[in-house]
Each structure stands twice: as structure tokens, then as C-alpha cells.
Amino acid sequence: MRSKLFVPCTRPELFAKALDSAADGICLDLEDAVSEARKDEARDCVRQLLAGVDAAADGKTLIVRVNAMDTPHFERDVAAVAMPGVHLVNLPKPESPAHVQAAAEAIERAERTHGVTTPIGLLLNIETPSALRMASQLALAHPRVKGLQLGLGDLFEPLGIARRAPEAIQQAMFAVRIAAGEAGVYAYDSAFADIRDAEGFRAEAKLARNLGFLGKTCIHPSQVAIANEVFRPTDDEIAHACKVVEAAREADAKGIGAYVVDGKMIDIPFVLRARAIVESARGLGLLPG
The missing domain is CATH 3.20.20.60 (Phosphoenolpyruvate-binding domains)
Structure with a gap:
């Protein structure tokens, strides 16, 4: 909202x-x-x-x-x-x-x-x-x-x-x-x-x-x-969040706890934020379901 x-x-x-x-x-x-x-x-x-x-x-x-x-x-x-x-x-x-x-x-x-x-x-x-x-x-x-x-x-x-x-x-x-x-x-x-x-x-x-x-x-x-x-997530935020979510899947499969996306160190708090941005973008019709 x-x-x-x-x-x-x-x-x-x-x-x-x-x-x-x-x-x-x-x-x-x-x-x-x-x-x-x-x-x-x-x-x-x-x-x-x-x-x-x-x-x-x-x-x-x-x-x-x-x-x-x-x-x-x-x-x-x-x-x-x-x-x-x-x-x-x-x-x-x-x-x-x-x-x-x-x-x-x-x-x-x-x-x-x-x-x-x-x-x-x-x-x-x-x-x-x-x-x-x-x-x-x-x-x-x-x-x-x-x-x-x-x-x-x-x-x-x-x-x-x-x-x-x-x-x-x-x-x-x-x-x-x-x-x-x-x-x-x-x-x-x-x-x-x-x-x-x-x-x-x-x-x-x-x-x-x-x-x-x-x-x-x-x-x-x-x-x-x-x-x-x-309050709409920007295109850059959505693109980065999608990368983080995908990287998190790969890291989980390999048992890796922290990793780098776009030159930034990523761990759980950043993944949670990325997932929230992706969910918001989907709710606004900015990403496919």
C-alpha cells in the first residue's frame, strides 16, 4: 500500500x-x-x-x-x-x-x-x-x-x-x-x-x-x-534484488553462507531485503509471478 x-x-x-x-x-x-x-x-x-x-x-x-x-x-x-x-x-x-x-x-x-x-x-x-x-x-x-x-x-x-x-x-x-x-x-x-x-x-x-x-x-x-x-522499487533495485535472490539459491545449494553480488558482500539480511523487493515488484506487476 x-x-x-x-x-x-x-x-x-x-x-x-x-x-x-x-x-x-x-x-x-x-x-x-x-x-x-x-x-x-x-x-x-x-x-x-x-x-x-x-x-x-x-x-x-x-x-x-x-x-x-x-x-x-x-x-x-x-x-x-x-x-x-x-x-x-x-x-x-x-x-x-x-x-x-x-x-x-x-x-x-x-x-x-x-x-x-x-x-x-x-x-x-x-x-x-x-x-x-x-x-x-x-x-x-x-x-x-x-x-x-x-x-x-x-x-x-x-x-x-x-x-x-x-x-x-x-x-x-x-x-x-x-x-x-x-x-x-x-x-x-x-x-x-x-x-x-x-x-x-x-x-x-x-x-x-x-x-x-x-x-x-x-x-x-x-x-x-x-x-x-x-514507494515503488526502482528498476535498479529490482534488477539487483533478482540477482541476489538467484545467487542465494545457488549459494544455499553449495552450502555457502556469504558471497558477492555486483561487488557487494551478501548474507542473510541482504537476502531477506532482496526477497521483499522482488515480492513487492511482483505485487505491482513489475515482474512475472
Whole structure:
């Protein structure tokens, strides 16, 4: 999921456009994009979409961002959206492993009600100081957790940290990526609010990619193509990875533990990375299956 496009749930006229877009995933937002007075309306719009065939047939990763657990909306959100076709529930501001476990239990109850047979995963927002400190504990709290998503605006603004400060961004990204790595889940990058600054979006996406993030959140369709380009493995990376994978097969057959490919010493960590690149390239249709 190189790109994930946010769609306000009170804008059902945008649903079809988002599903037809080049985004790998769409995130139907019940939280920040919906005013208090329109929460019920937003849930109804999501229910109507999920009851149709478009969302299930589209092939995109379908995510719903619910309201935080300390709001009166969380239980009703989950009960409304834990339906067939939803891949992930995006949980804002988890405060503890117990919060994550309680969210997973709420999703499981709703799944039974709606006859969901494929478990819905959790994408946890890391957007508070406490969540950043305990990010690995949150990620390890339940098997439903599939990824950690960095929320730089919510994390930085209350602390007076400049949203565009590169040293702060890099430290927060690194901390989330290492926590995700400890838990064996993916790290996903934050939204970028300045829609007009395409190069700023691109630079932040490149930093995230270099730190091992899976993709970047998009708040406008114009950002999708940039995210897809940045998080796509390059032709050179694919070619080198294919060589490494083939060399690994030959080395395994000969009982060799370390060897050289394109002048670089290769051992297990490099092979694992190469296999991931090849798998990604195949998933994007850049290599034959």
C-alpha cells in the first residue's frame, strides 16, 4: 500500500472517485474530517457503501478511521463498519496495550454480528508522546495489529515542534520504524497538510521510504501519484534484488553462507531485503509471478 487516500465519510459523492483513483488504499474517515453533529450521518454513509458491491470488488485496501476510544462514538463506529470488505480499522490515539486489546475485542464482536469471516486488522496511530514511547508495546498488544501509522501533526503541534523540522521528523520516523520492526508489523507515514507543496510531500515521502516505511498517507488526489512513484522499487533495485535472490539459491545449494553480488558482500539480511523487493515488484506487476 504505497498510497492511502483519505475520504471524509460525509462526502459520499467522493467515494466512487476514490475507489477509481490510483491509490492503493482508501481510508474512510469518521474522525477529524467529520464534525460532532454529523457523526451518525457519516456512519450511515459508510454502511451504505459497504453494503454495496463497489468496495468489495475494487481490490483496494479499504480502511476506516474510527473515533478514539475515549469518545462516545468509538463503539458505534466499530459496530457500524466492521463489515465484509473492510481490511483495517485505523485507531486514533491508543493510550495503552489494554486499549488496543479492547479495540480488538470490539471489532471481534462486530464481526460476529455482521458475519465477517476474514479478520479485520488494526492500524494504530502513533500521534501522542505516550504512544511514541510505548509504540512497540502497542504493536505487540494483539495479533490484529498490522501496522503503526505516524501522525506528525497531532504529535508535534501541541508540543510546539515545527511540523517541517527535518531533525524532529527523522527521529519520530526512526522510532516508529524500529518499534514496528520489533513487532513484525509495517510502518506507515503521516499526512502532509500543504497540498500545494508537491516537492515537500515528495521529500518527506523519500525520507520515509529510506527509513523503511511502507507508504504515505494522502489527503488530496494530487499526492497519490507522487507516493506511488516514491514507494515503488526502482528498476535498479529490482534488477539487483533478482540477482541476489538467484545467487542465494545457488549459494544455499553449495552450502555457502556469504558471497558477492555486483561487488557487494551478501548474507542473510541482504537476502531477506532482496526477497521483499522482488515480492513487492511482483505485487505491482513489475515482474512475472
